[in-house]
Amino acid sequence: MEIKTYPTSIDFYPQKSIYTQEVLFKCLYWYGGDYEVEVIDHDASCYCIRFQNLPSDTDQPTLISNLKRDLHDYKLRDIVQQETQNIRDLLVAKAFAFEDPDEIIPDTEISDPVGFDPLSVSL
Amino acid sequence: MIKIAETPVKKSRKFLGAAYFRSENTGYHLLPFRFMRLSEEKEILVNDLGEYLICPKGTAAQVIRKEVDPITQETLYADLLSGFFISETPIPPLLEVMATRYRTKKSFLDHFTSLHIFVITLRCEHTCHYCQVSRVSEDKNAFDMSRQHIDKGIALMMQSPNPHLTMEFQGGEALLAFDNIVYAVEQTKQQALLHEKRITYVICTNLAPVTETMLAYRKDNDILISTSLDGPEYVHNPNRHKKGKDSYQLALKGIQQCRETLGNDQVSALLTTSNLSLSYPLEIVDEYFQQGFSSIFLRPISPFGFAVRNEKKNKYDTGRFLEFYKTALDRIIQYNLDGHFYREDYATIILKKILTPFPVGYVDLQSPAGIINNVIVFNYDGKVYASDEARMLAEMKDDTFLLGHLDEHGYNEIFYGQKALSFTAASIYESLPGCSECAFQPYCGADPVFNHATQGDIYGYRPTSAFCQKNMEIIRHLFLLMESDKRIEKIFHSWVNS
Numbered sequence: 001m002e003i004k005t006y007p008t009s010i011d012f013y014p015q016k017s018i019y020t021q022e023v024l025f026k027c028l029y030w031y032g033g034d035y036e037v038e039v040i041d042h043d044a045s046c047y048c049i050r051f052q053n054l055p056s057d058t059d060q061p062t063l064i065s066n067l068k069r070d071l072h073d074y075k076l077r078d079i080v081q082q083e084t085q086n087i088r089d090l091l092v093a094k095a096f097a098f099e100d101p102d103e104i105i106p107d108t109e110i111s112d113p114v115g116f117d118p119l120s121v122s123l
Numbered sequence: 124m125i126k127i128a129e130t131p132v133k134k135s136r137k138f139l140g141a142a143y144f145r146s147e148n149t150g151y152h153l154l155p156f157r158f159m160r161l162s163e164e165k166e167i168l169v170n171d172l173g174e175y176l177i178c179p180k181g182t183a184a185q186v187i188r189k190e191v192d193p194i195t196q197e198t199l200y201a202d203l204l205s206g207f208f209i210s211e212t213p214i215p216p217l218l219e220v221m222a223t224r225y226r227t228k229k230s231f232l233d234h235f236t237s238l239h240i241f242v243i244t245l246r247c248e249h250t251c252h253y254c255q256v257s258r259v260s261e262d263k264n265a266f267d268m269s270r271q272h273i274d275k276g277i278a279l280m281m282q283s284p285n286p287h288l289t290m291e292f293q294g295g296e297a298l299l300a301f302d303n304i305v306y307a308v309e310q311t312k313q314q315a316l317l318h319e320k321r322i323t324y325v326i327c328t329n330l331a332p333v334t335e336t337m338l339a340y341r342k343d344n345d346i347l348i349s350t351s352l353d354g355p356e357y358v359h360n361p362n363r364h365k366k367g368k369d370s371y372q373l374a375l376k377g378i379q380q381c382r383e384t385l386g387n388d389q390v391s392a393l394l395t396t397s398n399l400s401l402s403y404p405l406e407i408v409d410e411y412f413q414q415g416f417s418s419i420f421l422r423p424i425s426p427f428g429f430a431v432r433n434e435k436k437n438k439y440d441t442g443r444f445l446e447f448y449k450t451a452l453d454r455i456i457q458y459n460l461d462g463h464f465y466r467e468d469y470a471t472i473i474l475k476k477i478l479t480p481f482p483v484g485y486v487d488l489q490s491p492a493g494i495i496n497n498v499i500v501f502n503y504d505g506k507v508y509a510s511d512e513a514r515m516l517a518e519m520k521d522d523t524f525l526l527g528h529l530d531e532h533g534y535n536e537i538f539y540g541q542k543a544l545s546f547t548a549a550s551i552y553e554s555l556p557g558c559s560e561c562a563f564q565p566y567c568g569a570d571p572v573f574n575h576a577t578q579g580d581i582y583g584y585r586p587t588s589a590f591c592q593k594n595m596e597i598i599r600h601l602f603l604l605m606e607s608d609k610r611i612e613k614i615f616h617s618w619v620n621s
Contacts, residue, residue, distance in 0.1 A: 026556075090218065
């Protein structure tokens, strides 16, 4: 990722092929409390993330390192989200689905050594 | 030709090796989970079921890139499988079990509102500088809840689908309207029989006005007492102003009377942490221990309402509270290491979420939030609020969380009305910015009232949220404590299981 530093600003140029808008905004959300951040659609291949009006005592190397690490983490979170969304939906749907216990029919054969067919028993 | 029968191969009854049971397909599929850094060396993986795995930094990336080797990293692989972080099949074979566990985590929603707070009077003989309600003098009966409103509040409470209800009397100083409490309890007892409800009664009181008659009635009706103790005398009295400066002595005398009459476990005390309190974490913990309490609830002051009118005494940043909390928690843990049972209640609530499959009925740490779902407040004037903090705001002329009035609105209008619904979207952390990706989500909560009061927006803004800062750091600290010393983990288990 190309990075340009200036006395009171830093520009990061993450590639669109690697980082989606969702990843960028979820990551940059956490920087909004401390920094003035702008996301610019730079060109066909890159966004520009601009940290501007940085105070003179800003530790720029640490900020750069933290942002690179956080972008990486949010990219990983995005992979989990993309791959598991269906399972999560299924999990929540199953958890809150209404099931009448009387309607549950065992999907395996049940045998009983005493000799009666449990499925023939009406409740 | 004679055929000689081959000797049958005798089947071994020995356990087969792990390789026999391992799926031939060594690839695995991810299941939903979140991760974050705990420290420079460790990170934590947490899933929606509340299962967690603490592992070296970089493990999450390895898991997500599907680079965990089931042979060379057998233990990690097994932990990931058994903790439902990965699955060897696209649809996990134990999906039904996962769904049941998820449902259990959300089972606090099953019965809807349980805690019904009746602000029985706004009168009080204390003038605490942090009190959540504006104080009014003792002799103004205009600030007592009318019998008509008590009846209407009870009628609404009986409509709750929840078979187990808690009726909590708050003030001002609730015991100044003791006759109204007696009336409310007697009415509720009759109604509870008709509606087949089990009721737990609680009186929140500073115990200064308590009499033998009150204690006798309390005993006959199994009413729990929740009182206030802010620490040693030199912290309690400046915090809790009263004519004669005898609040501390009266509180101790009342606690003693309650214990003698009702038993040790029938009275609990709450601490409110003012600016002054922050300088005395050890002394406060020691005071509770010396007064015979086996638990203490270290809670910060609610940074809104009446409390922040006096910024010098009550406004402090979350960092200072966290420093206070950690110092006090260390002292509490030391008591336990010395052989005593002594619990911190806020940590216990979070630890129950971490160490057990069950939810905790604590209004501030739920999703959907506890407002309305778990608690409702009937104010002294008949107005109905979404939570205790909501009426705190109302005393500062902010009626954002006013749901209706006992004289004008019915159950459906109050509990399922447009206003109640409008809070719902902001009450679910699964869909809140910042929270949706947070690994500590299953242990935390959503608090739209706090967000509105401190940031002017019911959804809140996590990067500058004191609620987020406090909970993230306390949860992280609890995990690190458990990781640092197995004796502490054992102590935490004892708190959860007590």
